[in-house]
Amino acid sequence: MFQDLSSKLDKAFQSLKGESKITDVNIAETVREIRRALLDADVNYEVAKQFTNDIKDRAMGEDVLTAVNPGQQFTKVVHDELTGILGQERVDIAVADTPPTVILIAGLQGSGKTTFSAKLARYLKQENNRSPILAAADVYRPAAINQLKTLADSIDVPVYSIGQKDAVRVAKEAVSMAKSLALDTVIIDTAGRMHVDEKMMNEVAEIKEAVQPDETLFIVDSMTGQDAVNTAREFNETINYDGVVLTKLDGDTRGGAALSIKTVVQKPIKFVSTGEKLDALSPFYPDRMSQRILGMGDVVSLVEKAQKEFDEKEAQELQKKIKSDSFDLEDFYEQLQQVKKMGDLSDLVGMIPGAGQALQDADIDDDSFKPIEAIICSMTPEEKHNPDILNATRKRRIAKGSGTRVSDINDLLKQFKQMKKMMKSFSGMGKMGQMMQGMKGMKNKLPFGR
The missing domain is CATH 3.40.50.300 (P-loop containing nucleotide triphosphate hydrolases)
Structure with missing residues (x-):
């Protein structure tokens, strides 16, 4: 959501990168770009005008901290003002004193x-x-x-x-x-x-x-x-x-x-x-x-969604498998089903910091993974646990059963191996981060996932 606006705001911030301090000149240029981005996004003119005026006033009144560069500090100002025009705080629906x-x-x-x-x-x-x-x-x-x-x-x-x-x-x-x-x-x-x-x-x-x-x-x-x-x-x-x-x-x-x-x-x-x-x-x-x-993502919402769908005991078992290199295609299939329960996949990717911008042109949805699921479902339990045994004969059988090509199966196996390595390297991100990173890589590189 809001990909166009996010992209244009990111471009507007570029003028502050590399600057040692906030000045009238670089702020004026950035604010002009932000106002243009808001109007292009069909934001009400008066709202856009007041918003950018408030940003300029706040930014010029800020003392730039030595530990924070001007670009980062200006982004914080914009974030606070955006939060303000969106409502500042969560407002829940009312509940009657006497039901219903x-x-x-x-x-x-x-x-x-x-x-x-x-x-x-x-x-x-x-x-x-x-x-x-x-x-x-x-x-x-x-x-x-x-x-x-x-x-x-x-x-x-x-x-x-x-x-x-x-x-x-x-x-x-x-x-x-x-x-x-x-x-x-x-x-x-x-x-x-x-x-x-x-x-x-x-x-x-x-x-x-x-x-x-x-x-x-x-x-x-x-x-x-x-x-x-x-x-x-x-x-x-x-x-x-x-x-x-x-x-x-x-x-x-x-x-x-x-x-x-x-x-x-x-x-x-x-x-x-x-x-x-x-x-x-x-x-x-x-x-x-x-x-x-x-483009900062929404890690809190992502974690909240994950907590509803992922059992902590199962997550610990998954972590053990990743560390011991015993994570197989059956585990991947099961985790894919869990992730899909969390909601729209493109929306979930947008919650990962930086992923929304990096994948803004990618067509990500649940249907993109149907060929992957079909391939895995066409395998025997032994093949899922040990894909190294997949020879040409087995691959032809799987391709026929899943409605895909042998080359698709080869691509899946190649990307699965790379994903396992990546998941181990992202061990500090936590289980959801690993899974999402892995799926993004597989989805973008497989020919039927584009």
């Missing part, structure tokens, strides 16, 4: 409201041990109700719907059902349209008045840039929502909406969505996002 907590979801059609509603239900159920129910208040599109039911079935969450076009009734009765079933959270998915209109606004306002939600979230398609910000402003003036959710952030290389919306509407960003899978939802941390934009 009612959460109202609003936004334009196509912004991802229905999918987000299911994602939020899953998140609250798994992360907060909540018992949610979904209310299908998008009563004008049968497909929306069916979609919500399908998504809810996959996470074992109930859905309340009726056969009438009465969204207010759906919302009120869903709250009543939650009380009768002792469910502690109601998530109301409302209707959207292609553009803001009075009818849609009035309906959302009526639902809000009827159920008095504890939290109202506005869903924003981050790829629409300033259009999203303008829509967010109009919605806020009418329904006065509590927070913003940015969807489709994985496809947003510019970042205009994310960097503008907090300042323009004065409402915090509470969640970000980075894919279609129901686990592709994360709480929004301004400081972590600022680090990612500046």
Whole structure:
């Protein structure tokens, strides 16, 4: 995400490299490049202007420390200011004193409201041990109700719907059902349209008045840039929502909406969505996002994801295998499955410091590893444990069974050997760092991984 902006900001910082001190001249040049990068990213003009003015004022007021070069100190200033316009601190959703907590979801059609509603239900159920129910208040599109039911079935969450076009009734009765079933959270998915209109606004306002939600979230398609910000402003003036959710952030290389919306509407960003899978939802941390934009990665989020999926005992066994050089293709396959559970692979790579910039042109996704998985699955247990026994006959059999070529198998074996050496050399990085480094190398060098 935000690859274009990250790249341009990195270029802007180049003018400070090699400088012995911060001066009016080098700061002015750098600030001009930053403002240009922000405007190219579709950041609101007033936000970009104020942001760069604040950076300049802070940078010129800083005493350059002897242990820190001007480039590093200026990057710290930009990081702090970025964190500020993104919201400064994490703001969680409200919880009712007396259950159920009612959460109202609003936004334009196509912004991802229905999918987000299911994602939020899953998140609250798994992360907060909540018992949610979904209310299908998008009563004008049968497909929306069916979609919500399908998504809810996959996470074992109930859905309340009726056969009438009465969204207010759906919302009120869903709250009543939650009380009768002792469910502690109601998530109301409302209707959207292609553009803001009075009818849609009035309906959302009526639902809000009827159920008095504890939290109202506005869903924003981050790829629409300033259009999203303008829509967010109009919605806020009418329904006065509590927070913003940015969807489709994985496809947003510019970042205009994310960097503008907090300042323009004065409402915090509470969640970000980075894919279609129901686990592709994360709480929004301004400081972590600022680090990612500046190419610093997000190690904290990466570790948090890893801790949820990786068993500590298994991790210790893996470390032993790496040190004893007994890590084999079956171990690699198992670890690949664990890493894939953590979420979108390109998003994970972006959390590794420096990797986002280094691999910004690489096409990294879970499908890229399907040929690798097919090859390994076509091997016998003996071949997985000892790939050195793979002769020409065995390779032809594996290639036929996996739908690949013998040359692909040779490339995999070659890269696997190199990966094992690299993993041992990166022993100080920890287990996740080793695995990600190894997979990046294999993915970029294998012909079918490009």
